Amino acid sequence: MTHKALYISNLDNKKALIDAIINKGLFGDLSHLKGALFSEITINKFIEEERTHGIYQVKTDKIKSLQFASQGERKKALLQYIISKSPDYIIVDNLLGSLDVSFQQEIQSVFSKLSQTTLIIQIENRVGDFLPFIEQIYQIKNDSLVLLVNHTDNKFSKPFLESLPSSGHLDYQVYHPVIKFNNVSVSYGDRTILSRINWEIKPGEFWQLIGPNGSGKSTILSMIFGDNPKAFGQNITLFGVKKGSGESVWEIKRKIGYFSSEMLRGFKRLDSIGNMIVSGFFDTIGLYKQPTNQQIKSAQQWLHVLGLFEKRKESFLSLSKGHQSLVLIARAMVKHPPLLILDEPTNGLDDHDVKLFSQLINKIAKETNTTILYVSHRLEEGLLKPDFIYKLTTNEAGSTGKVLEH
Numbered sequence: 574m575t576h577k578a579l580y581i582s583n584l585d586n587k588k589a590l591i592d593a594i595i596n597k598g599l600f601g602d603l604s605h606l607k608g609a610l611f612s613e614i615t616i617n618k619f620i621e622e623e624r625t626h627g628i629y630q631v632k633t634d635k636i637k638s639l640q641f642a643s644q645g646e647r648k649k650a651l652l653q654y655i656i657s658k659s660p661d662y663i664i665v666d667n668l669l670g671s672l673d674v675s676f677q678q679e680i681q682s683v684f685s686k687l688s689q690t691t692l693i694i695q696i697e698n699r700v701g702d703f704l705p706f707i708e709q710i711y712q713i714k715n716d717s718l719v720l721l722v723n724h725t726d727n728k729f730s731k732p733f734l735e736s737l738p739s740s741g742h743l744d745y746q747v748y749h750p751v752i753k754f755n756n757v758s759v760s761y762g763d764r765t766i767l768s769r770i771n772w773e774i775k776p777g778e779f780w781q782l783i784g785p786n787g788s789g790k791s792t793i794l795s796m797i798f799g800d801n802p803k804a805f806g807q808n809i810t811l812f813g814v815k816k817g818s819g820e821s822v823w824e825i826k827r828k829i830g831y832f833s834s835e836m837l838r839g840f841k842r843l844d845s846i847g848n849m850i851v852s853g854f855f856d857t858i859g860l861y862k863q864p865t866n867q868q869i870k871s872a873q874q875w876l877h878v879l880g881l882f883e884k885r886k887e888s889f890l891s892l893s894k895g896h897q898s899l900v901l902i903a904r905a906m907v908k909h910p911p912l913l914i915l916d917e918p919t920n921g922l923d924d925h926d927v928k929l930f931s932q933l934i935n936k937i938a939k940e941t942n943t944t945i946l947y948v949s950h951r952l953e954e955g956l957l958k959p960d961f962i963y964k965l966t967t968n969e970a971g972s973t974g975k976v977l978e979h
């Protein structure tokens with residue numbers, strides 16, 4: 574049994590490649606074998622089944638439904654389900670994305686064991702994520718498979734040379750504290766998720782939020798950015814104002830630039846790249862209001878920074894995933910928000926795009942006064958070290974948090 578892998582970029586059509594592996598014998602004839610696909614694609618299919626037919630096939634002792642499970646919990650549950658079906662081969666797509674550090678190690682050893690009896694075909698866009706037992710790693714060149722040799726890519730060592738638009742006389746100190754949680758606890762039914770969280774973020778700081786899968790990171794974000802009803806009655810201060818003392822959700826959202834890799838899936842409309850950035854002033858997707866000259870100028874400066882000014886009238890969807898991410902970060906930043914939230918921002922990006930992403934965030938951290946809250950299991954190589962890390966630790970009685978300083 575020769576385990577194989579395919580190194581792809583965000584420009585390759587992953588779904589078509591998976592189809593070619595399963596049905597067209599890209600890596601040899603699999604038609605007589607029982608296969609499984611370990612991928613977000615499969616998770617989304619099962620969630621669709623839950624929603625439309627009420628069929629709950631993928632469960633664990635802890636998780637009864639994929640819909641309400643965290644990203645990592647979903648992958649754990651899918652792996653357990655796939656193993657229970659004893660397939661002859663498993664196609665693994667984005668093995669480590671969304672997984673916490675300890676589960677990353679665990680899943681690698683689970684697959685090492687499985688590889689003794691089961692053919693593994695792995696598809697990755699991060700060269701560091703291949704399983705150690707894979708014997709042959711291929712990539713697509715001119716529509717054919719070639720072995721991957723010595724992958725280095727230094728093409729974009731200094732991609733963003735122009736300055737970011739200035740925030741003028743905006744005084745970010747008036748937003749102190751940007752976020753303050755005072756003994757915040759959250760429960761679902763009789764399960765406590767967060768237990769007495771105390772956390773203060775000051776203007777201009779760069780934070781990373783970490784914690785194992787299911788520890789409550791997304792829940793914390795939804796209390797800040799979303800309209801999670803669990804925030805009601807809690808002692809939370811946002812931008813110097815106690816939550817619940819009159820500010821509407823929209824007023825809060827106006828002060829936050831938000832980017833998550835999940836957003837890349839949501840855009841189907843045919844907006845131009847330029848409009849996509851300008852729409853950041855209105856917190857809408859697409860442009861419904863006439864922007865002011867100053868707003869247009871600011872958006873144009875972002876287009877210059879990204880090197881996309883000449884392409885501004887082209888469709889946003891024509892860009893690679895990496896460049897779509899950069900445009901959405903510019904869209905989040907164009908209004909000079911006091912807070913930028915980056916929620917698992919590199920999940921799904923390939924090596925090349927992650928380098929671009931890191932350089933853009935470094936530039937934002939250096940050139941603006943915006944506070945950055947970065948939520949990720951990974952600390953990307955090229956990314957500046959955050960000033961502080963807030964770490965959630967899971968406990969039976971709910972996750973607790975503490976600040977780790979560099």
Ligand SMILES: Nc1ncnc2c1ncn2[C@@H]1O[C@H](COP(=O)(O)OP(=O)(O)OP(=O)(O)O)[C@@H](O)[C@H]1O
Pocket residue numbers: 641642643644645646671761766784785786787788789790791792793
């Ligand atoms: N609406 C809900 N009903 C019941 N349980 C929920 C609901 N929303 C979240 N949970 C549970 O709360 C816990 C925390 O979930 P959350 O998504 O905040 O974790 P996370 O730290 O972001 O995880 P991951 O790193 O895996 O994305 C999980 O165990 C999840 O199953």
